[in-house]
Amino acid sequence: MTIFIIRRILQAAVVTLITLSVVFVVGRVVGDPVRIVIGIEAEETRVQEVRDQLGLNDPLTVQYWRFMTGALRGEMGTSFWTRTPTMPMVLERLPATIYLGVVTALLAFPLAILLGATAALKPHSWADRLINVTALGGVSIVEFWLALMLILVVAVQLGWFKTSGYGGVEYVVLPALTLAYKPIGRISQMARSAIIDELRKPYIKAARAKGLSEKQVVFTHALKNAAIPIITTTGDEVATILNGAMVVETVFGWPGVGLLTINALSRRDLPLVEATVFVVTGMIIMTNMLLDVAYTYLNPRIRFQ
Amino acid sequence: MQREEIVAMDESNNTPSDQQITGNGGHLLEVSDLHVEFRTSGGVVKAVNGVNYILDEGETLAILGESGSGKSVGVEAVMGIVESPPGFVTAGSVKFRGTELRGMEEDQLCKIRGHNIAMIFQEAQATLDPGFTVGHQISEMLRLHRGLSKEEATKKSVELMDRVQIPFAVERANDYPHQFSGGMCQRVMIAMALALDPDVLIADEPTTALDVTIQAQVMQLLSELQTETGMGIILITHDMSVIADVADRVVVMYAGRVVETGSIHQIFDQPAHPYTVGLMNCVPRLDRKEDNLNIIPGSPPNPINLPAGCAFHPRCSLARERCLSETPVSAEVGPYHQSACHFFEEVLVGH
Amino acid sequence: MNNTGSQDFGESVEGRPSKISWLRYLRGLFSDTTTAFAIIFLMLIFISTVAAEVVAPYDPIKTNLRMRNMPPLTPAVEDGSFPHVLGTDPLGRDILSRLIYGARVSLLVGLSSALVSGTLGTILGLLAGYYRGIVDDLIMRLVDFQMGFPFLLLALLVLLALGPGFWSVIFVLAIVRWMVYARQARGMTLAYRETPFIDAARVLGCSDARIIFRHLLPNMASPLLILGTLEVAGLILGEAALSFLGFGLQPPSASWGLMISGGRQYLSSAWWLATIPGFAIFFTALSLNMLASSLRSITDPLHRERWLMKGSD
Secondary structure (H helix, E strand, O other): OHHHHHHHHHHHHHHHHHHHHHHHHHHHHHOOHHHHHHOOOOOHHHHHHHHHHHOOOOOHHHHHHHHHHHHHOOOOOEOOOOOOEHHHHHHHHHHHHHHHHHHHHHHHHHHHHHHHHHHHHOOOOHHHHHHHHHHHHHHHOOHHHHHHHHHHHHHHHOOOOOOOOOOOHHHHHHHHHHHHHHHHHHHHHHHHHHHHHHHOOHHHHHHHHOOOOHHHHHHHHHHHHHHHHHHHHHHHHHHHHHHHHHHHHHHHOOOOHHHHHHHHHHOOOHHHHHHHHHHHHHHHHHHHHHHHHHHHHHOHHHHOO | OHHHHHHHHHHHOOOOOOOOOOOOOOOOEEEEEEEEEEEEOOEEEEEEEEEEEEEOOOOEEEEEOOOOOOHHHHHHHHHOOOOOOOEEEEEEEEEEOOEEOOOOOHHHHHHHEOOOEEEEOOOHHHHOOOOOOHHHHHHHHHHHHOOOOHHHHHHHHHHHHHHOOOOOHHHHOOOOHHHOOHHHHHHHHHHHHHOOOOOEEEEEOOOOOOOHHHHHHHHHHHHHHHHHHOOEEEEEEOOHHHHHHHOOEEEEEEOOEEEEEEEHHHHHHOOOOHHHHHHHHHOOOOOOOOOOOOOOOOOOOOOOOOOOOOOOHHHOOOOOHHHHHOOOOOEEEEOOEEEOOOOHHHHHHHO | OHHHHHHHHHHHHHOOOOHHHHHHHHHHHHHOHHHHHHHHHHHHHHHHHHOHHHHOOOOOOOOOHHHOOOOOOOOOOOOOOOOOOOOEOOOOOEHHHHHHHHHHHHHHHHHHHHHHHHHHHHHHHHHHHHHOHHHHHHHHHHHHHHHHOOHHHHHHHHHHHHOOOHHHHHHHHHHHHHHHHHHHHHHHHHHHHOOHHHHHHHHOOOOHHHHHHHHHHHHHHHHHHHHHHHHHHHHHHHHHHHHHHOOOOOOOOOOHHHHHHHHHHHOOOOOHHHHHHHHHHHHHHHHHHHHHHHHHHHHOHHHHHHHHHHHHO
């Protein structure tokens, strides 16, 4: 168990290093950062000024070292836009995104599992087909379009929720619903096939022979064992939600990390962009570690090793 | 002509499903003319084609046959747990104490399953849910059928584990199936099956996956428990040596049909079907000196396309013209001894 | 079941399923009503894309200031006909025509980036699975990293460096999605690597290149094509998101995604501007997804039973 945890932490460290390196390479090697920051048409004196300011006249290895050690200390430079350190700016926005993410997860997870298990209960029935089409809809829909449609119908026409802004239930429901649809689609399909796989195993026959109803068989025995493959793929959905968060936060004016990222990108504020990527990566790693804990809890074979 | 009687009774006595199950309406378990098929894209697999047998209290009935003979599917049909689709029970009747189980409402059946008729399986380790402790899985029976509280059920589970001779039952109740050996898993299965004192215990190859000494222990345990409770046991096996000590009567199956039924002595001493004779010769015996084991030539038929006439004829040394066209019906060999062979008299003499 | 499995293996070993079985597959696909609808819808979209000049009722960039912001199905004043079935935009351009020409852009982006990422991913996955060792480790670390990372964020980062535009979008979408093919190709290579027919080829002295191109690739084609179908849908959505955020295609290009984001500011006054192209994307992606899921179950021996049985009814 301890070895398992240590291994996971080491893996997380490697992923962080890779991400930082990718950010560095994309920002400083692939494109010319100065041009990114001030545009193609800028004058030569201005270019040199920015180059010095960013330390771009140093060799790449020196820059890389400076970048990485700074990142590990939690220093990702100063924003061009606000002239303040970038990390506090990003961390300030973090609670809003976590709030939105948690509401989304609370909506998506139980609903997806319920839909998946219902579909698995009677494969190829009309209920299964309906759930399948609904699930495919989730991966076929443009998130910002869904957001606009929800605003148009639910917020403007029906007036049930606010069209944009940050706050309680009346603000969070629409963005969370928009974000939840894609993961609901994918997790429910995953749950369906994982449960159907479990239903083919011998222990299910024994559970039926015990006199359990089909619902009890599916929702207790099959679901508990199917939870293991479901959890393993849920890790990728964290990325899906963060993907969507950038779009959805932009549409709903939700002051989270996603909106900040898009603003930073529009203003070509390279240090701020790098800081948001760093924080987003951190969020992904933390969530995946939490999921790993859930995974070991659900899988007695790992827990007792 | 016992079989005809059964069929006649089946037609006249169509009992409604809500009849009192404990009421004594005939045999403990009575299976007649059971048909099960699997509908696949390759064709219809006729797994069980008209099977009849009776089980009484305190009795052990062995169902003997090679893999693919339909013996497991047959008892799954009795339990009502054939995977459907693709499996369908197309005809026949299953009566428990005179009450017809086929066509009974699912929630009614769930009350009988596990409670009145329990089942244990081959490969106990795979038939226990890997995600729950064994204690939980035994308690589940008690909580489901008896409505016991969690504490009561746990206490009773430990007692049951003691009863099937699992050492350190209190501690081991909190262990998961993968922490047990195959033999111990089968004991857990037995404890689970016996939790509610069932009237019928169906044991589907309970010892096949175990090594020989453990096999003997498990069989010993089953007969002790039978003496205690008076339950009827259906023991499914492909292994003649397993049944010799425990079975009272034997049903021999081939290609989804019953080819011979009789008491254990009749089957062992006067087998009246060439297939039974073949099975007997497969058992290594200490009292005869033979250079090699006699194995039945050929392999079981393709269940999608069963041979016409007697399904055994391609492998039978006695086969002749009649066997290729005419399906044999069970004929009386002796008291309660039937054989579905046109030439059973020759078999008796030859043996 | 066993029977079906070995039959399937026989097919894949030869790599050339007979024509009859393909007809059977096709009949199986069309026997499912929803799949049949999906195929027909995709064919319609494809035809109107290729023949946009013939199919589109108007020139998509011709403005008509007298006919601005007409809702769908507005009857003409003169004769009561419907000159603009899906309405017009704030410059009086015909939405249906713009939709047809927009399909060209969206599908082109989706198909070409799927092609580029598919080629790249398949090659890397094959190499990883075939040679194992350090190559495998490096490629798979990168795959794992990209799987867990929001692809939109990565795409935006690279677009920041490259600058927006049609080719940038295709390039960026390709490099953020290659890993799904790599993962699949590697998995299959590993599975086939150990099979007797690859061993036999090796013993017969086939070169690595020959084994890869003659024996491995043909057997991996159909799962990769199904994956590609799925990815085209995802990439059309990806392009829309990038364009909406302002980093993808730039006006006057008219992809479906740009049409939606253009309609955003008129949401309360002219709802159809954003709504209609959104439905176009939704139904196209949904059809692709349904087709992929049907193809997947029909080529999977475990699920095939049901489909082929239906086909033979």
